[in-house]
Amino acid sequence: MTDETNSGGPRSRRRFIRDAALLALSSSLLPEGVIPVVLADEDSVLPGKDGLKILNDRPVNAETPAHLLDDRVTPASRLFVRNNGIPPETTNIDAGHWELRVDGEACRQPATFTLRDLQSRFEHHTLQLQIECGGNGRAEFNPPASGNQWSTGAVGCPQWTGIRLKDLLQACGMTDDAVYVAYEGADTHLSGDPQKQAISRGVPVRKALEDESLVAWAMNGEPLPALHGYPLRLVCGGWPASVSGKWLTRIRIRDREHDGAKMTGKSYRVPCEPVAPGADVADEDMCIIESMPVKSLVTWPPSGIEHAQMKPLMVRGHAWAGDRSVAEVLTSTDYGATWHAAELEPPANRLAWQHWTQDVAFLQAGYHEIWARAIDDKGVSQPMVLPGWNPRGYLNNACHRIAVMITA
Numbered sequence: 001m002t003d004e005t006n007s008g009g010p011r012s013r014r015r016f017i018r019d020a021a022l023l024a025l026s027s028s029l030l031p032e033g034v035i036p037v038v039l040a041d042e043d044s045v046l047p048g049k050d051g052l053k054i055l056n057d058r059p060v061n062a063e064t065p066a067h068l069l070d071d072r073v074t075p076a077s078r079l080f081v082r083n084n085g086i087p088p089e090t091t092n093i094d095a096g097h098w099e100l101r102v103d104g105e106a107c108r109q110p111a112t113f114t115l116r117d118l119q120s121r122f123e124h125h126t127l128q129l130q131i132e133c134g135g136n137g138r139a140e141f142n143p144p145a146s147g148n149q150w151s152t153g154a155v156g157c158p159q160w161t162g163i164r165l166k167d168l169l170q171a172c173g174m175t176d177d178a179v180y181v182a183y184e185g186a187d188t189h190l191s192g193d194p195q196k197q198a199i200s201r202g203v204p205v206r207k208a209l210e211d212e213s214l215v216a217w218a219m220n221g222e223p224l225p226a227l228h229g230y231p232l233r234l235v236c237g238g239w240p241a242s243v244s245g246k247w248l249t250r251i252r253i254r255d256r257e258h259d260g261a262k263m264t265g266k267s268y269r270v271p272c273e274p275v276a277p278g279a280d281v282a283d284e285d286m287c288i289i290e291s292m293p294v295k296s297l298v299t300w301p302p303s304g305i306e307h308a309q310m311k312p313l314m315v316r317g318h319a320w321a322g323d324r325s326v327a328e329v330l331t332s333t334d335y336g337a338t339w340h341a342a343e344l345e346p347p348a349n350r351l352a353w354q355h356w357t358q359d360v361a362f363l364q365a366g367y368h369e370i371w372a373r374a375i376d377d378k379g380v381s382q383p384m385v386l387p388g389w390n391p392r393g394y395l396n397n398a399c400h401r402i403a404v405m406i407t408a
């Protein structure tokens with residue numbers, strides 16, 4: 001660091017923090033391959049979304065900076081957007097007449113329901129459900145993985161209202177050979193080819209039949225926003241959010257593993273057995289991702305803030321663990337040398353994220369980081385650094401870290 005920086009010269013505060021972070025990196029305080037969080041830069045934002053960072057504009061993909069995920073229930077303005085194709089035009093539709101077809105090899109009584117039918121025939125349920133893109137955290141992969149370079153913001157936990165998928169499946173009858181429940185949506189493939197689908201994924205019957213798997217028309221008490229699947233979508237919390245089909249038009253009860261767009265090849269799959277970074281993996285050695293792994297975020301304070309030496313600092317965030325619950329959240333202010341248990345709340349319901357808080361204080365002025373680490377109810381912990389490299393860059397559940405600049 002230069003004297004100019006130390007004396008608070010013309011350089012911005014941000015630059016100062018960045019230099020301090022680089023120093024930490026060069027003096028090997030951080031594990032190899034880990035870039036100080038403060039070095040990540042913010043660029044453009046998406047209108048109608050509160051400070052989300054656009055990763056791609058065709059199709060639209062945008063993620064939420066960690067401190068904007070501080071709400072207990074994620075508002076529409078702060079929910080990440082992940083589109084694989086071109087969303088349907090829904091501005092002037094009559095939502096009540098939106099049609100959902102239920103059929104497939106293992107469906108006894110195929111039927112078509114309007115949204116109004118679904119709303120009048122089945123019991124309504126409201127649940128807070130966490131959705132996280134399978135590729136959240138991809139930006140850290142080395143060798144890099146192609147695709148949206150999500151950092152930590154492709155996750156959210158809004159409240160959803162709809163009917164249970166299982167009630168709908170039972171009304172249509174499932175044969176004994178039902179294996180998978182798949183979706184189709186009204187969005188179109190980027191190529192414009194009407195024969196091709198942007199994405200059509202599914203879940204095994206056991207996940208589809210869980211009480212929390214919903215066919216939803218509302219988010220946080222409002223009709224679904226256009227970008228999030230208006231007027232109807234699936235929400236299967238805890239699994240890669242790619243199974244939660246938007247602009248839902250068809251549910252197929254399949255007698256085999258679904259083979260729709262982005263179900264096969266290397267999509268949403270990881271090597272069945274761990275591989276060395278950069279390895280070439282044959283398609284037949286890739287396994288479908290099911291439950292997402294345990295993970296947590298520090299949502300307050302925002303990374304890079306200044307805080308006074310010795311003064312208590314309230315740190316908080318959320319933690320989640322796919323189909324499991326979170327048993328413990330720990331924080332570290334010394335790069336993982338020591339960890340301290342945070343206060344952890346139970347989830348609002350199964351498959352909702354859990355809030356945690358902790359007071360920390362720093363004895364020494366200068367650049368510091370706060371790390372958070374969650375442990376699930378089976379004792380499985382988040383790793384501190386990128387876990388198993390995989391060709392498409394899924395399932396990075398490494399600990400989240402934020403920077404704080406402590407002033408004397």
Ligand SMILES: Nc1nc2c(c(=O)[nH]1)N[C@H]1C(S)=C(S)[C@@H](COP(=O)(O)O)O[C@H]1N2
Pocket residue numbers: 079080081082083084085131132133134184185186187198199227228229240241242243244245246247
């Ligand atoms: N029809 C349809 N459903 C979809 C997608 C899509 O592109 N089309 N993207 C999926 C993926 S990959 C993710 S991560 C989530 C994102 O949901 P969100 O945009 O509401 O946050 O929607 C899933 N459902």
Ligand SMILES: [Mo]
Pocket residue numbers: 082132133134135240241242
């Ligand atoms: Mo995704």
